[in-house]
Amino acid sequence: NPNYEFAGERYTLKDLRDVPREHLRLTRALGQGAFGEVYEGLYKMRPGDAVEMPVAVKTLPELSTLQAENDFMLEALIMGKFNHPNIVHLIGVCFDKHPRYIVLELLSGGDLKTFLRESRPRNDRPSALNMKDLLMCCVDVAKGCKYLEENRFIHRDIAARNCLLTAKTPGRIVKIADFGMAREVYMSDYYRKGGKAMLPIKWMPPEAFLDGIFTTKTDVWSYGVLLWEVMSLGYMPYTGCANRNVMSLVVSGGRLEPPPNCPSLVYAIMTSCWHPEPPQRPDFATILEKLAGCLQDPETLATPLKPMIGLTESC
Ligand SMILES: CN1CCN(c2ccc(C(=O)Nc3n[nH]c4c3C=[N+](C(=O)[C@H](O)c3ccccc3)C4)cc2)CC1
Numbered sequence: 001n002p003n004y005e006f007a008g009e010r011y012t013l014k015d016l017r018d019v020p021r022e023h024l025r026l027t028r029a030l031g032q033g034a035f036g037e038v039y040e041g042l043y044k045m046r047p048g049d050a051v052e053m054p055v056a057v058k059t060l061p062e063l064s065t066l067q068a069e070n071d072f073m074l075e076a077l078i079m080g081k082f083n084h085p086n087i088v089h090l091i092g093v094c095f096d097k098h099p100r101y102i103v104l105e106l107l108s109g110g111d112l113k114t115f116l117r118e119s120r121p122r123n124d125r126p127s128a129l130n131m132k133d134l135l136m137c138c139v140d141v142a143k144g145c146k147y148l149e150e151n152r153f154i155h156r157d158i159a160a161r162n163c164l165l166t167a168k169t170p171g172r173i174v175k176i177a178d179f180g181m182a183r184e185v186y187m188s189d190y191y192r193k194g195g196k197a198m199l200p201i202k203w204m205p206p207e208a209f210l211d212g213i214f215t216t217k218t219d220v221w222s223y224g225v226l227l228w229e230v231m232s233l234g235y236m237p238y239t240g241c242a243n244r245n246v247m248s249l250v251v252s253g254g255r256l257e258p259p260p261n262c263p264s265l266v267y268a269i270m271t272s273c274w275h276p277e278p279p280q281r282p283d284f285a286t287i288l289e290k291l292a293g294c295l296q297d298p299e300t301l302a303t304p305l306k307p308m309i310g311l312t313e314s315c
Helices: 066-080 112-118 131-150 180-187 206-211 216-231 243-251 264-273 284-295 298-302
Strands: 004-006 009-011 024-032 037-043 053-060 090-094 100-105 163-165 174-176
Touching (some): 112 163, 131 216, 131 284, 131 298, 206 216, 216 264
Antiparallel strands (some): 004 009, 053 100, 163 174
């Protein structure tokens, strides 16, 4: 079975807590994961306990290839090494037999992209969110990214779809929750899964989609696109553009336009993340400082939210 290097140490499956299957009860489906279903469940921490802990359970279908088995295991290994409030916590695994389970912290608010789209102002209801809410979401993700950066871990797929919320209500916390692409690189040492279509082109910098070069500055570029997703309240970046058009647009210096009503201080962070030269892009500590500045700027905070009406085709 695969072993795994993180922060200078090697880990294998035995390092993960084994969750006895009989202490786990799957209650309802939460959604379709990259492998199989993701369920909400209840986990009895200690056999005698009356209280059961709500959890999320990722399942691997019985009829899986050895490759999928390995990828699934590797994702557990990857997540098992992290310990940060803005990264979804791994509770344990059930790998004794099929179906295999990865048991994770339950986040009940759903994914960030869906949350943003659901929160758009409608004529019957002004947006439930304000600029501060949006910036707080961005701060949470940047904190998670800063932790990964400090541990020299490249996520490779920072995007609103891969982030989850503890709740939709105020006091919500956003966490980075999907490490599928990072896992890809560990398994792509000897083979590439699928064709180009697998790559999140609209979140990738030129050096990544042209030359396959991935560094922490790749995640910074993607984070800039996540900022745009948040400020546009969940729009698809480069709306209506095919991936190949986005690649040529970006290579020739084209960039996403500021979403309507996007404060200039926030747009300035995005564009700094999209510098053509990776070393010129800020690190996540700097991004957090700039976001703190936005949160202390009354004009920025007072900016009303407005969804995009007609999006200009940028390609
Ligand atoms: C009215 N709404 C309808 C939607 N609803 C939901 C919809 C989905 C979820 C959900 O998947 N929660 C999860 N908690 N922990 C993990 C989850 C997923 N995980 C995974 O690892 C998944 O692969 C994953 C990762 C990132 C993003 C999505 C899915 C780990 C929770 C509430 C709230 C109420």
